[in-house]
Ligand code: AMP
């Protein structure tokens with residue numbers, strides 16, 4: 349039996365949005381009182397795509413500020429950046445030698461991100477899931493809160509753990525992780541196209557709500573959000589094939605901690621304009637204080653530095669210890 353430990357990671361690649369918040373960070377906050385939690389800013393994952401060095405540096409602080417502003421307590425949780433704890437990369441190399449090329453080729457995120465010219469994608473992008481498995485397993489984490497888009501990577505993490513345990517006959521050394529995926533809304537969709545994921549890489553800013561958007565911008569984006577011409581249904585069945593409607597209703601449910609069926613009971617029969625003003629209000633109430641706090645925290649770099657430094661120390665200690673056992677199991681010698 350493994351001690352329950354939560355691990356999750358977020359890339360420092362610019363503005364966090366409502367998808368990151370409802371898909372992941374809101375869950376991080378809920379978990380902090382129940383488990384020992386390790387939350388990592390995965391800068392090494394970010395460089396699988398080209399990054400501007402200056403922006404990468406400032407995005408690290410922006411992501412740390414977003415964590416704290418969203419309600420993560422730096423005293424309760426380990427908050428740190430991946431590049432500061434070398435054991436992640438060391439275990440990732442080991443997993444490069446455990447995982448099979450066929451496993452990588454099946455990853456849908458790789459296919460999406462590599463696009464048509466797969467040959468031209470970085471090797472890092474292909475083996476990205478091995479680094480992700482290393483992030484989690486170097487802490488022997490048991491639970492991983494993520495959005496639905498990361499489910500396949502977590503299945504791969506389970507496969508890697510099983511193969512390692514099996515290959516090296518060290519039954520139960522690595523835990524078989526459990527994904528924690530939000531039930532109400534596992535994937536927040538674009539406000540312009542209900543079939544596309546809300547994403548920071550989407551060119552139109554109108555497609556997403558950023559954590560730093562102000563009240564007027566949120567109101568305007570929700571007003572313009574795509575819907576259909578039918579009224580809101582009273583039953584879940586009435587949302588079938590209505591992607592945009594489903595998305596907006598689910599966002600409202602998730603942000604207010606309600607079941608979708610309860611929202612439909614309240615708004616069933618009404619038109620979207622009434623619903624949208626309620627939706628804006630809920631988003632503004634939740635997101636604007638976070639945005640204001642992010643901006644405030646960003647002015648206090650020394651505070652953010654101290655959070656990360658403290659987090660790195662704690663994370664490094666756990667990771668180093670586990671890496672020692674892993675080297676021993678494999679038969680690698682590390683002189684120090
Ligand atoms: P990323 O920004 O890609 O590092 O993602 C950080 C976390 O946010 C991961 O757990 C993702 O699954 C989650 N996430 C990103 N976009 C969305 C979305 N549109 N809906 C739900 N979760 C998301």
Ligand code: TRP
Nearest residue numbers: 355356357358359390393480483
């Ligand atoms: N791949 C995740 C994403 O793009 C980020 C990530 C890296 C992660 N390592 C992780 C998430 C470990 C959970 C656990 O969103």
